[in-house]
Amino acid sequence: MDYLMGLLEGKNILSMGVRNKWSIAWGISEKALKEGANLIFTCQSEREKEETICLLEGYGKQQIYICDVTSDQDLDELFNNIKSKYETLDGVIHSIAYAKPQDMQNSFINTSRDGFIHSLNISTYSLIAVSQRAKELMSEGGSIITLTFIGAKRVINGYNMMGVAKAALEASVIYLASDLGPLGIRVNAISAGAIKTASAKGVKSFISLNDTIKEKVPLKRGITLEDIGKSAIYLLSGLSSGVTGEILHVDCGYNIRGI
Template sequence: MGSLLLNKNILIMGLRNKWSIAWGIAQAAALEGGNLIFTCQSEREKKETEKLISDIGNFSVYVCDISSDNDIDELFDVIKEKYGVIHGVVHAIAHANAEELKNPFLYTSREGFAHALDVSAYSLVAVSRRAKDVMTDGGSILTLTYMGSEKVFSGYNVMGVAKAALETSVMYLASDMGSFKIRVNAISAGPIKTMSAMGVSNFSSILNVAEGQAPLKRCVTKEDIGKASIFYLSDLSSGITGEVTHVDCGFNIMGV
């Protein structure tokens, strides 16, 4: 076991199942000695999350509806009372309605657009605002994005717009949070087989292209993302904020 996160309280928001990127981050953080705190969206998901994380340690799970400011307030009140301080936050939260990923982007509904931006981008702002109050020793906030914010990927649609908003939010939050010694960064993960990704049409073809075109001649894994996340959550990244780092086996650098 390593010690890069020893004596550090790390909040991981958005763990859904063993295929999720957040699980790769959680496994890596536990191996580095982090005291992990998890959130999930519902009571049903809480039981599933508790069962999953039992493999890596005895950690707490709290229900938090990320679209509710009251839920976010209550979460951080509980965290402040129980833990006093946290040192890192992993924001692994994104969602778009299924129909918005099936139809062409042109036909995105007003409601679907608002939902995707609220859950996938604004939630980082809301979480950061409250996290600041319990990150009294400074620390790191890390979110997850995807190259669909930069280039068109068929079927990614409104999520690409949401991720673009998320990445810009990272810069503005980094500017605001710097005076509190809090760093805000993002990892742009290459395509990975997650439950959410499988909702994107033509995702299998995206995986095949990435594997063939990436300089490392493979697709990235959640373990790769986990290792990179430890860098950002630990003091190794003490001088870095406002950055979006591609962890995609180099796929983003390639042209046709």
């Protein structure tokens, strides 16, 4: 395997959220593997696990666990397994979100109580639940990253419930960064530009957003997995040693635009 700069040489990094080759978690994980990290993957289902095994061909044997982040039992088992196999953890890639299709398709005002709670549980609380357990294994400090979107701050048609979940996620990032900072654990988010993934298909406006965005953004192009992966390596590695509680926009400058 070609090592680039070895920025994550020997680091144990938990990657949560690979569904397929288009997943942002895969874009980041592939870069982390090339930087010398040992990756521990979690997938939500057996099907995703099979997909991840295929993606990992040529990258040596990496651990893959099934973990539904709404289950404390799954999370406890996962971290017990990591503790017994690796003892310590240096980084976490949290790249997980979900909202019920009806809560993305209807007007936001019609969001159901059940849909609201379900989305916050998976998309937001999971970062807290994972951080609680990861901190126990980060005796030497560490870096936790998550993924957010500009829809946390501005109205993006069809993003609805997910925008509220991302706003809560961004708030969670700063509170977690404050709690975990004294332990040398940094917590940051990447606010990624719109990119075609399985989850993005659930947001109707993303298709047109992808097409119109290129003319509007300063860099005059769409964001790529490569862009997100490289910024994630910065946040996971010592290159960002003084950075915590940050929402880093990796969106070709989309967030600075007015009308």
